[in-house]
Amino acid sequence: MATERSSTSNDQGASGKRGTPLVQPWPVAGQIGTTVLDTMLSGNGVYVKDAQGRNLIDGPAGMWCVNVGHRNQPLADVLRDQAMGLTYSSPWYTSNNPAEQLARMLADRAPGDLKHVFFTTGGSSAVETALRLMQFYNNVRGRPDKKLIVSRQGAYHGSTYLSASLNGRPRDHDWMDGASALCRKLSCPDPFHRPAGVSVAEFEGFLEAEFRELIQKEGAARIGAFVAEPVQASGGVLVPTPHYLERMRAICKEHDILFIADEVVTAFGRLGHIFASKDVFGIQPDMITFAKGVTSGYFPLGGVMVSSKIFEDLRRSNHADAMFAHGYTYSSHPIGCAVAIRNLELLEGGILEHVRAIAPYFQERLKSLESLALVGEVRGLGLMAGIECVADRKSNNPLELDLEVGKRIDRHCQELGLLVRPLINMCVMSPPLVITADQIDDMVGILRDGISKTMDDLVREGLWRG
């Protein structure tokens, strides 16, 4: 996905590298302000066309977001119509019909008593909102020490200061500051890399015990929230062990710790349901954060579903004048909300059903890639999957020799007609939800060729023995 080419700008600095005005996310210091990525020109359904005129299957659906596919006419129409109607209204002192309607629709679909929604501008701001609400909640309830936030290794929750402090993927914190005094991390619930000789059931028991030990050490009176992606997405599509989420949920309940399900990736169809927490994993969170698929990426929008209980507790507190001093200029944006309403109708008009029907085929076809020597595991759920490459299958070592193996696969796959999301030694696949069986076959065929070519390169360069 991230093929780099040199800049055409004239701004040549002391580093000898040419500068370019557009700065892309996650740059490294030695190339900051100089990286130019492949330009995408247009899209249609599951395909995007690049500047070289190549039609590529959009393997990651942008960033797990273009759920209904590219160039969707109904979404384009609603964008234009809403922009020509009410373009914007301030959420500070007005409301608007699309926001009110969308809030009702989401409250009807969210599990249990998640009857309120606060709209944000994306996933990071949704997580940030949930965390600040937890802090406010405990302040107002006279528990100012109950603020620690527990997340997991391998997690990704965003790029604002507090949400980023919860991240636990390799390299997330090497050079970045964070609110570490407020955060605690548990082990990554990754069954593939569980210690040798430990069964899946024992691993789940260990994860539960670890959370209990942390609570004992810190004190429940100091822990405000546990934040978890139901399936760790950017961590490599890590599907937890069967009862893990249930068990973590139960611990939170026991200790009055808010359970925040970060469904920025898993909501809005990726797992075949609008929200996955209850429908797929049988858990009832206190808050659910969402973004991305809520508008299929046609407009930046996110939000937090909040339980009636939290608001009830706030209303009943002794601090009726305490203000939740938090909000965004673009909270409840009428265009974003109008797009989300139409998107929801499209998802419920057959796409969710399609996902549930085709997901087993998607997983089974991708799983066949495990016959390649470089592939340690293919795992996933719904229409999301991770392909993890390993240097040696006995130890399941990640490819320490070449952490860029995902990028190598991506480069070959792009030549063959597929965009891949490379993540160190992994490739993540999460195509638009409208993908057909034939397109899945094409995607897997290209991946097989791309991985085979990568294996040949690694052997030729003496980096891998095969």
Ligand SMILES: Cc1ncc(COP(=O)(O)O)c(C=O)c1O
């Ligand atoms: C689970 C999860 N939470 C939060 C975010 C942050 O969302 P955004 O990039 O829209 O701020 C992401 C982004 O990939 C995500 O995967």
